[in-house]
Amino acid sequence: MKFELLVSQGSENQIHRDVKTFEQWDSLTAKFSGAANLPFLLLQLPQIVLNARNLLAGNKTALLAVPWLGMLTCLLGNLSLLSYFAKKRETEVILVQTLGVISTYVVIVQLAMAEAMPLPHFVLTSxxxxxxxxLNFMNYFKLLNAGIWRFWEDFITVGGLSVLPQVMWWTFVPFIPNSILPGTVAFVIAVVAVVMARTGKLSEKGTKFVGSISGWTATLLFMWMPIAQMWTNLLNPDNIKGLSAFSMLLAMIGNGLMIPRALFIRDLMWFTGSTWASFLHGWGNLICLYCFNSISREFFLAATLTLYIWIGIALWRDTKAYGYSSPLRSLKELAFGT
Structure with missing residues (x-):
């Protein structure tokens, strides 16, 4: 009996220690996500300041270099992800996405002031x-009618699914014909899917899948951006000189800071988007800059080492927090669930 009591006490201590480690890492990952606000703000701020200077100088034509359609796509992506995380009550990431919406909208306002964006499109966007x-903040504080929230979710689902294939198509124009067919077909499919889901014509799994489309389309939109950038780099190597190494580094850091949280809460969509953006949009473009001698070897190696060490720490701490012996189990749970 005495031995059993000691074992029991030892087990309780072990459980207490594991819970403490778990809670500490839970708190830290949330803070890392919140800290991502800083690099993302710094990422957009130079463009906002530059646009403001050009507007004050009366140089409206300079703002034509900023594609309003691309900014609109980013805005839709941020709004979709804001809705996704508001539903999950991930406060720190809600702030990140809200900052993304507001900062992108500020750029769109500047484009409208410079007449670089059609007024009807600007009014509708506003x-x-x-x-x-x-709607998102009313839903977060549980002040919104469920029916209104479902309508908003349907709206961003249709919008996101329509925009994604169209943006992907336009990336390769003029190598393929300029057409709105991909977006039109996707729009019809999205409307049919949403109507079937809401009228009970789909199975429970089908309805759940339709409900997850908006988050995934937003993630895929952001995942497509570095591919489009690299395609542009490939076609026009001289344009690489116009890329800011500091901006690419900020993109790598901002997305990298959210990876531990996405892994910790086992959110595959968030983890996929953040990892992809950190490696391809941030680090991938740094590779392009390094290959074309736009950044020093030391800068590139420092960024590379930092990213890989950070990912290693995230995997190690997550494994320790859950009390596992291998990070492969964490990744398995992330991909396939518990």
Whole structure:
């Protein structure tokens, strides 16, 4: 009996120690996600300041270099992800996505002031942004009717699914014909899928899949951006000189800071998007800059070493927090669930 009591006490101590480690890593990963606000703010701020200077100088034509369609795509992606994380009550990431919506909208306002964006498109965008922010925060604080929230989810599902294939198609114009067919077909499919889900014509799994489309399309939109950038780099190597190494580093850091949290809460969509953006959009473009001698070897190696050490720490700490013996189990749970 005495031996059993000692074993029991030892087990309780072990459980207490594991719980403490788990809670500490839970708190830290949330703080890392919140800290991502800083690099993302610094990422957009130079463009906002530059646009403001050009507007004050009366140089409206300079703002034509900023593609309003690309900014609109980013805005839709941020709004979709804001809705996704608001539903999951991930406060720190909600702030990151809200900052993304607001900072991107500021750029769109500047483009509208420079007449670089059609006024009707700007007005419609403003209505969507205002509605999206209000609805998301009302839903976060549980002040919103469930029916209204479902309508908003359906709206961003249709919007995201329509935009994604169209943006992917436009990336390769003029090598392929300029057409709105991909977006139109995707729009029809999205509307049919949403209507079938809401009228109970789909199975439970099918309805759940339709409900997850908006988050995944937003993630895929952001995942496509570095591919489009690298395609541009391949076609026009001289354009690489126009890329900012500091901006690519900020993109790598901002997305990298969110990887531990995505892994910790076993969110495959978030983990996929953050890892992809950190490696391909940030580090991948740094590779392009290094290959074309736009950055020093020391800068590239320091960035590379930092990224890989950070990923290693995230995997190690997650394994320790859950009390596992191998990070492969964490990755397995992330991909396939517990």
């Amino acid at each position: 209505v969507v942004v205002a509605s999206g922010l209000v």
